[in-house]
Amino acid sequence: xxxxxxxxxxxxxxxxxxxxxxxxxxxxxKDDQNDLYQEIIYQAWKSYGDFQKRSDFSTWLYRTxxxxxxxxxxxxxxxxxxxxxxxxGLSARQEPYNDTDDVNMKRMYEAINQLSPIDKALIxxxxxxFSGKEIALQLGITEVNTRVKLKRAKEKLKEIITRQGTGxx
Numbered sequence: 614x615x616x617x618x619x620x621x622x623x624x625x626x627x628x629x630x631x632x633x634x635x636x637x638x639x640x641x642x643k644d645d646q647n648d649l650y651q652e653i654i655y656q657a658w659k660s661y662g663d664f665q666k667r668s669d670f671s672t673w674l675y676r677t678x679x680x681x682x683x684x685x686x687x688x689x690x691x692x693x694x695x696x697x698x699x700x701x702g703l704s705a706r707q708e709p710y711n712d713t714d715d716v717n718m719k720r721m722y723e724a725i726n727q728l729s730p731i732d733k734a735l736i737x738x739x740x741x742x743f744s745g746k747e748i749a750l751q752l753g754i755t756e757v758n759t760r761v762k763l764k765r766a767k768e769k770l771k772e773i774i775t776r777q778g779t780g781x782x
Contacts, residue, residue: 621661624670625654631671631741632657632678638733639682641726649685656681675751679737683730724773732766739763 625632636650657677664673725736731752738748749759 617661621658624674625657628671628674631674635678635682635737637722638725638737639686639730641723649682652685653678653681672751675738679734686730720774720777724770724777727773728766728769731762732769735759735763735766736770739767
């Protein structure tokens with residue numbers, strides 16, 4: 614195994630939780646989450662040679678993962694799949710959860726999945742503990758705009774959770 618490949622795999626292993634979380638936030642079906650996870654890893658590897666180490670690997674991976682997720686979500690194939698997922702009230706999401714924490718996490722991801730791609734990114738960075746300044750840098754918007762958009766995204770998420778009757782987060 615070559616040195617850059619080994620270095621990449623070690624870094625991905627260390628930060629795979631980020632990729633997993635983004636996959637869950639942007640896709641609500643387990644198979645699609647796995648597809649997105651693999652696509653993010655693939656795109657990260659493809660562009661790893663261009664990673665100039667001006668920022669931390671984790672920062673670069675966040676950007677790569679979010680951009681990949683947004684493109685993946687917008688792709689024609691995925692758009693048609695998402696539109697056809699809920700036919701006659703039947704959801705493709707039929708994974709049993711027994712533990713209360715798992716149920717709450719599932720509900721939270723379902724609620725987040727209803728947000729726009731930008732709102733998902735904002736919520737993701739917020740949940741990861743990024744400051745307003747760090748989020749602004751990641752998304753290429755002003756810090757003030759970030760705070761406004763984040764506040765609105767949180768309000769939307771709260772409305773969705775309340776509407777679903779899952780206000781226990």
